[in-house]
Amino acid sequence: MSHVRIDGLTKRFAGKPPAVAVDNLSLEIEPGEFIVLLGPSGCGKTTTLRCLAGLETPDEGRISLGDRTVLDLREKVDLPPNKRNIGMVFQSYALWPHMTVRRNIGYPLRTRRVPREEARVRIEEAALLVDCAALLDRYPAQLSGGQQQRVALARGLAARPDLVLFDEPLSNLDARLRDQVRAQLHELHARLGFTAVFVTHDQSEALALGDRLAIMKAGRIEQLDTPERVFEEPATEYVAGFIGMSNRIALRRAGEGWTVADGAAVTGDLPVPRAHAEVAVRLRPDDLLLRPAEEEPPAQGVGLAAEVVDAQFGGRHMDVVVTIADSRLHARAPLTGAPWARKLARGQRVTAWFAKDTALYYDADGVRTAAHAPAAVRA
Structure with missing residues (x-):
């Protein structure tokens, strides 16, 4: 678990005029908190997530994980993704097709040079957490969509990261599987208490999973509050329209x-x-x-x-x-x-x-x- 602090994050994409994807965004996330970035396409939520992960370099801002600064453009600090101790679960699962489930889950452990025996224990623990221990010797092509997403989640947790990032991980599942995996993810967070940032455009996912919701508009946070408050007391008409x-x-x-x-x-x-x-x-x-x-x-x-x-x-x-x-x-x-x-x-x-x-x-x-x-x- 890690305290996360984002200060003045700004990201522009080249063009005439330049497109401002994230606009002076600041956010604090408490250890063990599950924050959901919610909004329509183009609101800046995925770009914010990619800046957290180190997959995008912003134009301005500072990001710290716990007592460690991973990004500070004034001080010319910008740690690469593999130095940030972050787990990430993608929309597309991103499993290696030629690797077994065991090797897919263990991939981030190999990049961190975790000793073999410790890695084996962590892989099996992560697989048990998401109920895919029986799948360790299968290949991704032999799995259903729900099973693949659980494997991707196990991979994101295996390295015991300070922060887990979720980039619309349920959007490729059918309705029944989406509800099932969402419930499993909610239960898993309650048991493990990891710090998480979850990106989605689906209000039902946001309401079910988030400790707090950050409703985004044009690269800024329009409202930051608990699911109950956002649902019952939307601060602006934009939030009201988006929340149902x-x-x-x-x-x-x-x-x-x-x-x-x-x-x-x-x-x-x-x-x-x-x-x-x-x-x-x-x-x-x-x-x-x-x-x-x-x-x-x-x-x-x-x-x-x-x-x-x-x-x-x-x-x-x-x-x-x-x-x-x-x-x-x-x-x-x-x-x-x-x-x-x-x-x-x-x-x-x-x-x-x-x-x-x-x-x-x-x-x-x-x-x-x-x-x-x-x-x-x-x-």
Whole structure:
């Protein structure tokens, strides 16, 4: 385990103008902590990881592992990957096809010149940790995708590194294997307590694995917090959209009420201070519900006129795509006690609604609005 400190990390790629992949990024990782870098393609998460590993040389910044500085460009320090005592698990597994599982796991031990008997013990221990001890004499071509990924994980742990880096290691697995290996990785970290940085664009992986999540945008950290806080209290609209609140409704204040972009009135008030004339509402698909067009939303609900684009059977509910003004949104219509929802058809008019406390509200700059002011102190 190792404390990790990143200060002012900046990486540019040549071009006109140069592309800034990582922009003055600073981050501290506690010993034994599992940090997830989460964001879309091009946000800088993989470049950050490669700078940590020594596979990319940044333009500015300093990186230390424990009490050892591995990168300090002002002092002209830049240790190569094999001098940083880092384990890495790649997206593509990167197993040598001509080597057995045993030799693949032992490869980093050979490069570090670990004595043969000690290496044998470490290989077998690492294989046992990830449940692939029975595979040691097989070749990668004889393994399933899940088995290959477990071998890659064992290889990353065999040298007992100060830090383990994961570059989207589950993205090549099918859904069932991805869930299985993710659960095994979570259990393994709980048992061993290694320090880890995990890169992914999958929010479910991030929420399941991370002690803290760093949501990245344009080479910077937009929000750094626990999975629970990021999920329940996304600091900006960008984070809300990326963490699963994919429904966005732009509303404009009209007198004492609100309207959507085409001027249609909204039923119900929003818990938004009067200083905000425009607001973006963010919702998860589970929280946007449907009723027949002639029905109003329940108390504490906000209703909008909508039109059905598509409806699919989802078991105990219908998964429905609707349009509200020019926005295309995803909603759910529970089937229990609502037989009308089974007959939803394209072009049908409905009332889409949400409970006020299930939505989050953001201003024109994408920042969360303050809590709803009490009526007695409104302007």
